[in-house]
Amino acid sequence: MTQDRGLLLVLSGPSGVGKGTVCAALRPRMEELVYSVSATTRTPREGEIDGVNYFFRTRSEFESMIENDELLEWAEYVGNFYGTPRKFVEDTLASGRDVILEIEVQGALQVKEKFPEGIFLFLAPPDLKELRSRITGRGTETEESIRNRMMVAKAEIELMDHYNYVVVNDEVDKACERIQAIVTAEHLKKERQIEKYRHWIKEVF
Ligand SMILES: Nc1nc2c(ncn2[C@@H]2O[C@H](COP(=O)(O)OP(=O)(O)O)[C@@H](O)[C@H]2O)c(=O)[nH]1
Numbered sequence: 001m002t003q004d005r006g007l008l009l010v011l012s013g014p015s016g017v018g019k020g021t022v023c024a025a026l027r028p029r030m031e032e033l034v035y036s037v038s039a040t041t042r043t044p045r046e047g048e049i050d051g052v053n054y055f056f057r058t059r060s061e062f063e064s065m066i067e068n069d070e071l072l073e074w075a076e077y078v079g080n081f082y083g084t085p086r087k088f089v090e091d092t093l094a095s096g097r098d099v100i101l102e103i104e105v106q107g108a109l110q111v112k113e114k115f116p117e118g119i120f121l122f123l124a125p126p127d128l129k130e131l132r133s134r135i136t137g138r139g140t141e142t143e144e145s146i147r148n149r150m151m152v153a154k155a156e157i158e159l160m161d162h163y164n165y166v167v168v169n170d171e172v173d174k175a176c177e178r179i180q181a182i183v184t185a186e187h188l189k190k191e192r193q194i195e196k197y198r199h200w201i202k203e204v205f
């Protein structure tokens with residue numbers, strides 16, 4: 001019997017909405033999910049480990065990954081490149097396990113072109129005022145950079161229609177519960193419960 005492929009989940013949304021926070025909170029809740037590790041040209045932050053948080057690569061190493069078609073998608077974000085290694089995702093899905101990507105919006109749209117059967121989750125802020133305060137709350141941003149990020153965020157929010165689900169990140173726990181509910185429902189859909197139980201209909205009538 002051939003192995004059923006796993007589900008590809010893509011968690012995306014505007015900068016500062018809480019993608020990293022929600023993804024980290026999902027890990028202990030959804031241990032069966034496989035978290036894809038991205039490649040990036042940005043410098044590691046304190047405590048980040050190569051191969052765990054990211055594969056930290058030079059710009060020329062990253063460019064050769066692009067040339068060799070090793071990336072499922074890639075995007076430039078605030079002056080650095082980020083991309084999803086293709087082989088890991090394909091092998092994991094083929095082995096029947098579900099994979100989650102936590103990526104920005106340009107990358108998510110590229111994945112949609114290649115994997116239209118993926119489940120695309122748009123993490124949305126409760127409102128723009130809260131998004132602004134999350135971006136501001138992170139610290140180092142200047143007034144101008146906050147304005148820029150808000151403009152980018154508004155353009156990203158307009159792309160919401162390309163996604164299968166909008167998950168509001170009002171509270172981290174609630175956002176996680178919504179994602180868990182979606183994954184459960186998508187599994188039931190995939191397992192074609194209706195087909196399995198169709199014979200009941202014949203028995204009843
Ligand atoms: N397109 C794409 N975006 C990614 C990838 N990995 C991470 N990102 C996004 O890159 C952005 C910056 O990530 P990072 O430098 O870790 O800073 P953060 O703003 O603290 O999350 C975030 O929006 C991530 O979701 C990737 O493989 N592809």
Ligand SMILES: Nc1ncnc2c1ncn2[C@@H]1O[C@H](COP(=O)(O)OP(=O)(O)O)[C@@H](O)[C@H]1O
Pocket residue numbers: 013014015016017018019020021022134135137138169170171172
């Ligand atoms: N549900 C939430 N309620 C309040 N603050 C949140 C929530 N989710 C995330 N945050 C905060 O918002 C900021 C941005 O979150 P982060 O995960 O870095 O966003 P992203 O990865 O989307 O850029 C962080 O300071 C984080 O602690």
